[in-house]
Amino acid sequence: MTPVRPEYYPFILLVLLSLGAIIIFWSVMDMVLLGASLAIVLFSIYKRIAARIQPVFAAAALTLLVLAGTCAAILVTLAIFSANASSLSEMFGTIGVWLNNPATNPMAYGVPINKGNLAILLDEAFALFIDYKATLVTYLPTILFKMFVFFFTLFVLFIRGEEIRERLFSHVPEPVQKYVDRLSGVTTDTLYTIYVVQIAIALLTFFIAIPVFWLLGYGNILFYSFFAAFCELIPILGSSVAFIIIGAYALALGDTRGVLILFFLGYLVVSLVPEVYIRPALVGRRVKINFLIMFIGIVGGLMTMGLAGFVLGPLIIVLIITSYRIYTEEKKERDAGSDI
Numbered sequence: 001m002t003p004v005r006p007e008y009y010p011f012i013l014l015v016l017l018s019l020g021a022i023i024i025f026w027s028v029m030d031m032v033l034l035g036a037s038l039a040i041v042l043f044s045i046y047k048r049i050a051a052r053i054q055p056v057f058a059a060a061a062l063t064l065l066v067l068a069g070t071c072a073a074i075l076v077t078l079a080i081f082s083a084n085a086s087s088l089s090e091m092f093g094t095i096g097v098w099l100n101n102p103a104t105n106p107m108a109y110g111v112p113i114n115k116g117n118l119a120i121l122l123d124e125a126f127a128l129f130i131d132y133k134a135t136l137v138t139y140l141p142t143i144l145f146k147m148f149v150f151f152f153t154l155f156v157l158f159i160r161g162e163e164i165r166e167r168l169f170s171h172v173p174e175p176v177q178k179y180v181d182r183l184s185g186v187t188t189d190t191l192y193t194i195y196v197v198q199i200a201i202a203l204l205t206f207f208i209a210i211p212v213f214w215l216l217g218y219g220n221i222l223f224y225s226f227f228a229a230f231c232e233l234i235p236i237l238g239s240s241v242a243f244i245i246i247g248a249y250a251l252a253l254g255d256t257r258g259v260l261i262l263f264f265l266g267y268l269v270v271s272l273v274p275e276v277y278i279r280p281a282l283v284g285r286r287v288k289i290n291f292l293i294m295f296i297g298i299v300g301g302l303m304t305m306g307l308a309g310f311v312l313g314p315l316i317i318v319l320i321i322t323s324y325r326i327y328t329e330e331k332k333e334r335d336a337g338s339d340i
Contacts, residue, residue, distance in 0.1 A: 030308035031146045035153030037191045037311045038066070039161060046158045059158035063151055077230060081129060084223045088130050091249045095122055098252035118248055125245055129227075179326055183319055186287065190318045193286040194311060200282070201274050202233040209239070212265045216250075216258055228270065235302060235310035240271040275299075287318050 039046075042062060050058035081088070098104050099119050127135045136143065157164070165184075169177060206229035213224040224246065232239040243266040250258035280294035294314055301313015 028146060028149050030306060031150040032153050033308045033311055035150045036157055038195070039154050039157035040188055041192050041195055042066070043158070043161060055159055059155050062158060063155040066154060067151055078132070080223065080226060081132065084220065085130065087220050087223065091246070092122060092126050092130060094252045095245075095248050098248075121241075121244065122248070125241070179323070182326065183322060186318055186322050187315065190283070190287055190315050191311065193283050194314060197279055197282045198233065198235070198310075201279050202229045204274060204278070205229045205232040205239050205270060209266070209270050212261065212270055215265070216246075216261050218246075218258070228266075232271075232274070236307055238271065238275060240267060240275075243267045243271055283314055287322075289318065289321055293317060293321070 046058055046062050049062060052058075053061075095118075099122065169180065206225050209225040209228045210221060213221045216224075218224070224242070227246075228239040228242040231237040231242045243262050247259055247262040247267070250262055276295060277291060280291040280298060283289075283298070284291045284294040294317060297314040297317030298310075299313070301309030301311075301316070303309070305312055
């Protein structure tokens, strides 16, 4: 067994300390990871701005632009939900009365979910979509701190990203550097694809949900479609949450036709097809990985790491497969060279 060379000790120590920091600060690490991933995606834009003005002003301008866009999106979303608060309140009130009725049995409709699980989902959805003001006040310190971490990470990596990268790479053993360079390029492509596909899937959900809610016949077609698209845009939710809630409303009304429409056209087509096939296929096509493997990476990442898994899940899969491809390519070259 070859002993570790002393010059590699600082690099090994750096890796161990970084892993320790990730474990200790995991509660905010999702914001650090999302901020870092967005900084990588937007770095080319930052460089173009920095070519015209001082880097610190370019970083501040782009960070403020992202902040303004985020705040605008939040305000528009809150305004839409506020304008449709009466419809949501009626929906949740109807579901609540139905759940509190001792005679209610969702399993009688063949729905594989019990009253307790529906009640928990209803309470969480009520806090998120109707009583959001109280929810925001309750979690305001945490939300503000996480937003600060996110935008601070974004700003710092715009300014110091290249410097940090060079310092980290200076500690990487020379035989490994060429592999790191190749993996860096794949990382950028993957992150860019993840963000673009996430927005594209949310827009697709909005448009393909319109005929479903038109066929449902409950009115508020555009709002329900927006509701599904909004849930789809948030990685830890997914449009299935919207269809489950509206499906519970149809159950509470005793509308068997509506339940069937929401299950077969809403849940299976609008919700599952983009998640199970379209998203993994689009991300996988960019990095030339089978969509089933990408599906495992996306869903597995969200299930095990929450919001951070939205980025880390598929990224880890891509890096593992790319590393394997590098290994097999070099092995073929070595084998070919030994045959000469």
